[in-house]
Amino acid sequence: xxxxQSDEQGVGLAEVTEVARSDHQVTGVTVSPxxxxxVNFLR
Numbered sequence: 001x002x003x004x005q006s007d008e009q010g011v012g013l014a015e016v017t018e019v020a021r022s023d024h025q026v027t028g029v030t031v032s033p034x035x036x037x038x039v040n041f042l043r
Contacts (some may be wrong), residue, residue: 019037028040 010018020039022039022041024041026039027042030038
């Protein structure tokens, strides 16, 4: 999952890193300017 790749034009794609996992349905994710990660769940 952590292998950067390039598209057809050679432009680098963003790297994706799993930082958390949940068995519940996540409905939203945001990252604060300070790097904190927040998620929303259904009730």
